[in-house]
Amino acid sequence: MKHILNSIISSYLRTQYSRIEHIRCFAVKDQEDIFQNLIACGKDTVFGIEHHFSNIKNYEDFIKQTPLRTYEELFPYIEKCLKGEKNVLWNTPIHHFSKSSGTTNAQSKYIPISQQSLFQDHIQAARDLVVNYLSLYPKSKLFTGKALRLGGSLSPSTTTKGIVTGDLSAILMTNTPSWVDIYSTPKCSTAVIADWNEKLPKMIAEVTKADVTSLSGVPSWMLVMLQKALEETGKENLLEIWPHLELFMHGGISFSPYQQIYKKLIPSDQMHYYEVYNASEGFFAFQDTKESKDMLLMTNHGIFYEFIPMNVFGTEHQHIVPLCDVKKDVNYAMVISTNGGLWRYIIGDTVRFTSVKPYRIVITGRTKQYINTFGEELMVENADRALRKACEATSATINEYTAAPVYMDSKTSGAHEWMIEFSTPPTSIEAFTHMLDETLKELNSDYRAKRYCDVTLRTPIIHVVEKGLFFNWMEKRGKIGGQNKVPRLSNDRTYIEALLEMIK
Numbered sequence: 001m002k003h004i005l006n007s008i009i010s011s012y013l014r015t016q017y018s019r020i021e022h023i024r025c026f027a028v029k030d031q032e033d034i035f036q037n038l039i040a041c042g043k044d045t046v047f048g049i050e051h052h053f054s055n056i057k058n059y060e061d062f063i064k065q066t067p068l069r070t071y072e073e074l075f076p077y078i079e080k081c082l083k084g085e086k087n088v089l090w091n092t093p094i095h096h097f098s099k100s101s102g103t104t105n106a107q108s109k110y111i112p113i114s115q116q117s118l119f120q121d122h123i124q125a126a127r128d129l130v131v132n133y134l135s136l137y138p139k140s141k142l143f144t145g146k147a148l149r150l151g152g153s154l155s156p157s158t159t160t161k162g163i164v165t166g167d168l169s170a171i172l173m174t175n176t177p178s179w180v181d182i183y184s185t186p187k188c189s190t191a192v193i194a195d196w197n198e199k200l201p202k203m204i205a206e207v208t209k210a211d212v213t214s215l216s217g218v219p220s221w222m223l224v225m226l227q228k229a230l231e232e233t234g235k236e237n238l239l240e241i242w243p244h245l246e247l248f249m250h251g252g253i254s255f256s257p258y259q260q261i262y263k264k265l266i267p268s269d270q271m272h273y274y275e276v277y278n279a280s281e282g283f284f285a286f287q288d289t290k291e292s293k294d295m296l297l298m299t300n301h302g303i304f305y306e307f308i309p310m311n312v313f314g315t316e317h318q319h320i321v322p323l324c325d326v327k328k329d330v331n332y333a334m335v336i337s338t339n340g341g342l343w344r345y346i347i348g349d350t351v352r353f354t355s356v357k358p359y360r361i362v363i364t365g366r367t368k369q370y371i372n373t374f375g376e377e378l379m380v381e382n383a384d385r386a387l388r389k390a391c392e393a394t395s396a397t398i399n400e401y402t403a404a405p406v407y408m409d410s411k412t413s414g415a416h417e418w419m420i421e422f423s424t425p426p427t428s429i430e431a432f433t434h435m436l437d438e439t440l441k442e443l444n445s446d447y448r449a450k451r452y453c454d455v456t457l458r459t460p461i462i463h464v465v466e467k468g469l470f471f472n473w474m475e476k477r478g479k480i481g482g483q484n485k486v487p488r489l490s491n492d493r494t495y496i497e498a499l500l501e502m503i504k
Helices: 002-014 018-025 027-042 046-050 059-065 071-082 115-136 168-173 178-182 196-207 219-233 256-265 380-394 429-443 445-454 469-476 494-503
Strands: 096-100 109-113 146-149 154-156 164-166 212-217 247-250 272-279 282-287 295-297 303-309 331-338 345-356 359-366 397-406 415-424 461-464
Touching: 002 115, 018 027, 018 115, 018 295, 027 046, 027 059, 027 303, 027 331, 046 071, 071 096, 071 109, 071 345, 096 168, 109 115, 109 168, 115 168, 115 272, 115 282, 164 168, 196 219, 212 219, 219 247, 219 256, 219 397, 256 380, 256 397, 256 415, 272 295, 282 331, 359 380, 380 397, 380 429, 397 469, 397 494, 415 469, 415 494, 429 445, 429 461, 469 494
Parallel strands: 096 164, 146 212, 212 247, 247 272, 415 461
Antiparallel strands: 096 109, 154 164, 272 282, 282 295, 295 359, 303 331, 331 345, 345 359, 397 415
């Protein structure tokens, strides 16, 4: 019976593949239509009236009348929404706010989720992802079993009736169709438990009894759960628990440092790993081919995109381009206007286009997650790729890492200081350090120049830390759960000093 249902559901979803082809072919036209719709929906809001949306006839008017904003600059409007005021940023009521700490701000961010952004963006894009996967793999047995999902928590506002705040995953779980719950594990009431230490054993009890065919979540937190499942069941690998496991849809952080450990946990050539770019602010992109991890930009889900070249970001020469003017292989800061009421919002992520026909991207890092103390312009993408090569060369696997600068003084040049938690330690830490350093030189000409003869930068300093250190640090900061990620790179020493103190 379950195979018949799988065939019926899969066949129906594959009939909707034309939506994916439309995204590939008509991105610029869709962006023009979305822009006009956003302005029409926003013109009678408090924000729209203040910025004279009724006078906006084209994109040039929009950029003249609407300044770029960070979260902190947009927060006065969001705060009014949190207090229950209507028609502030969007023309329909906002009942949900996705609570996200981000990776560059210790304070929680509250991202407004309208009904349009919930259903036309997040849920529709997730559906499109499944449609695309089933079209690529027509023999998939995805719906013969269940999807294992990691969720956050929700809590009603203590000050405003009808307002709910929480992790995006929990908001999605409580608003998806009931049939989705039938094909998911654990049950929603378990998935949204707030206390991770209470939730984890309950999740393990449920998911290990299910026939799991897919996983979705942040690689680091999913790994914690999967390792616990192996520990509780006494199994050697995940296929002994879930023999029909075929797909992991992962996002939130780069998968590169985790790739080898997942291959050991799931020793199957039939296992598929799909890159997804889904944030509190929107579902932006997903991997749409078998051959590449590049992600197709979602251009018809209610989000209007703009991009700032990172080589001028934050400078007096800063300029911005719409999607139609982006170039391949340029590092951009992404700016969005959404059907949830975010207007010219600097999301904080950086991306690079690998293709413009169609528009495909890779995430390169964060606008505040980089090291450029010495002019080396080291981005997270460089770090992930170099660590992956160092792991391959020394048979190592990584759980977590972070890095920060060591400042120059009168006697010594500067350096990059790395703290790495290995799942499998390298055969030689010296060889690992050498490979990391050499690969960074290959990937980044600015880094190579600063490493020349150790004049500006000397050899990287690597601390191998005990397992659980990063988890304990995140727990100490109240940052447990899928919406929270370990900062990879920092241009100051705030994070690394706190970690060094814990080691002491």
